[in-house]
Amino acid sequence: MTTHRLVATSAMGLESIVADEVKKLGYQTQTENGKIYFEGDELAIARANMWLRVADRVKIIAGDFRATTFDQLFEQTKAIPWEKYLPVDAAFPVQGKSVKSKLFSVPDCQAIVKKAIVERLKLAHKRIGFLDESGATFKIEVSILKDVVKLSIDTSGVGLHKRGYRLEQGEAPLKETLAAALVYISKWNPNRPFVDPFCGSGTIPIEAAMIGQNLAPGYNRSFISEDWPWMSEKIWEDVRLEAEELANYDQPLDITGSDIDGKMIDLAKNNAIEAGFADLINFKQRQLRDFTTSSKDGVMIGNPPYGERIGEKETIEDMIQDMGRIMDSYPSWSVYMLSSMADFETLYGRKATKKRKLFNGFIETNYYQYWGIKLPRE
Numbered sequence: 001m002t003t004h005r006l007v008a009t010s011a012m013g014l015e016s017i018v019a020d021e022v023k024k025l026g027y028q029t030q031t032e033n034g035k036i037y038f039e040g041d042e043l044a045i046a047r048a049n050m051w052l053r054v055a056d057r058v059k060i061i062a063g064d065f066r067a068t069t070f071d072q073l074f075e076q077t078k079a080i081p082w083e084k085y086l087p088v089d090a091a092f093p094v095q096g097k098s099v100k101s102k103l104f105s106v107p108d109c110q111a112i113v114k115k116a117i118v119e120r121l122k123l124a125h126k127r128i129g130f131l132d133e134s135g136a137t138f139k140i141e142v143s144i145l146k147d148v149v150k151l152s153i154d155t156s157g158v159g160l161h162k163r164g165y166r167l168e169q170g171e172a173p174l175k176e177t178l179a180a181a182l183v184y185i186s187k188w189n190p191n192r193p194f195v196d197p198f199c200g201s202g203t204i205p206i207e208a209a210m211i212g213q214n215l216a217p218g219y220n221r222s223f224i225s226e227d228w229p230w231m232s233e234k235i236w237e238d239v240r241l242e243a244e245e246l247a248n249y250d251q252p253l254d255i256t257g258s259d260i261d262g263k264m265i266d267l268a269k270n271n272a273i274e275a276g277f278a279d280l281i282n283f284k285q286r287q288l289r290d291f292t293t294s295s296k297d298g299v300m301i302g303n304p305p306y307g308e309r310i311g312e313k314e315t316i317e318d319m320i321q322d323m324g325r326i327m328d329s330y331p332s333w334s335v336y337m338l339s340s341m342a343d344f345e346t347l348y349g350r351k352a353t354k355k356r357k358l359f360n361g362f363i364e365t366n367y368y369q370y371w372g373i374k375l376p377r378e
C-alpha cells in the first residue's frame with residue numbers, strides 16, 4: 001500500500017468536528033479553512049469515506065506548487081506521476097477554481113491541466129494515439145489560491161452527505177453532515193432521551209440514531225473510488241466488515257421526531273425505514289406548543305423555520321417564545337436550536353449558555369445552546 005496525502009473537506013465552522021472524526025480513525029490532522037489534511041493508505045481512503053459523518057468529501061492531493069504562468073502550470077502538472085493513480089483508460093474530467101491568483105481563467109487552467117495529464121499518461125503508458133477514457137472515472141480538481149495550485153482527485157464521488165436513506169425531502173431539509181454535527185456538538189449519548197420538535201424529513205433524529213448505534217454513515221452507499229483498479233475489492237470488504245462489527249444494533253434508543261405537518265411525519269417515517277430504523281425512532285405529528293415529557297436529562301435539538309416567508313415571522317416568534325416558556329419547566333433538559341433569527345435569545349427569554357456560528361447552506365445561523373442543570377447521580 002502507498003501513503004497518500006489526503007484531505008477531508010468540510011463546511012465552514014465544522015472543521016474541528018471533522019478533525020476529531022479523522023483523529024478518532026487514528027490519523028493525525030492539520031486544519032485549514034474547510035480542509036482537514038491527513039496521511040493514509042488505501043485503507044485510510046476507504047475508512048474515511050465510510051466513517052466521516054460531518055465531512056463533505058475525501059480527496060487525494062496529487063500535487064501542489066506555485067504557478068503564475070500557464071507554462072508553469074503545464075510543466076508542473078506534467079511532472080506529477082499521474083500514472084500512479086490513473087490507468088491508461090481512465091476517464092478524468094477536470095474541474096477548477098481560482099481565487100486571488102494571476103491564473104484566473106478557470107476554463108484555461110482546466111484545459112491546461114487536462115492536456116498536461118494526457119501528455120504524462122501517454123508517455124508513461126507508451127501511447128501514441130488519443131486516450132479513449134472508457135474506464136473508471138477520476139474527478140480531478142485544480143484549485144488555485146494566491147498562486148498556489150493544488151491538484152486533487154475526489155475519492156468520494158457523490159458528496160458524503162448522501163447516506164442513501166433520504167427518499168424524499170421536505171422544504172428546507174438540513175444536510176445530513178450538518179445534522180450529524182449538531183448532534184455531536186450537543187454531546188448527546190444514547191442513554192439520554194432525544195427530541196427534535198421540528199423534525200421535517202427526520203434528518204436530525206435519523207443521524208442521532210446512527211450515532212447512537214455507531215452505524216457507519218457510508219455503509220449503504222458506494223464511492224467513486226470503489227471502481228478504481230488499485231482500490232482492491234478486499235479493502236472495501238474489510239471496511240464494510242469492520243463497520244458491521246462495530247455497529248451496536250442492540251443499543252436501545254429513546255429518539256422522538258415531531259412536526260406540526262403530518263405530511264412531514266409520513267416522509268420522515270419512510271426515510272427512517274430506509275435507514276433501517278423502522279420502529280426505533282418515534283415519529284408523531286405534534287405542534288411545539290403541545291410538547292410535554294416525563295423524562296429527565298433529555299436533549300432537544302432542532303432547526304425551527306427561520307420566518308423568511310411573508311406573514312410567517314410573527315407566528316414563528318410566538319412559537320420561540322412558547323418554546324422558552326415550555327422548556328423552563330424542564331430544567332434538566334438541554335436545548336439546542338439552529339436559527340438565523342437575530343433576536344432568538346430575546347424571544348426564547350434567556351441568553352444561551354453558548355452559541356456557535358454555523359452556515360446552513362449559504363444562510364448564516366447560530367447554534368443556540370441552553371445547557372440543562374446536572375442531576376445528581378442516582
Ligand SMILES: C[S@@+](CC[C@H](N)C(=O)[O-])C[C@H]1O[C@@H](n2cnc3c(N)ncnc32)[C@H](O)[C@@H]1O
Nearest residue numbers: 173174198199200201203259260261287288305
Ligand atoms: C426548517 S424545517 C426542519 C427541517 C428538518 N430539520 C429536516 O431536515 O427536514 C422546520 C419544520 O418545522 C415545522 N414547524 C413549523 N411550525 C411548527 C410548530 N409550531 N410546531 C412544530 N413544528 C413546526 C415545519 O413543518 C418544518 O417541517
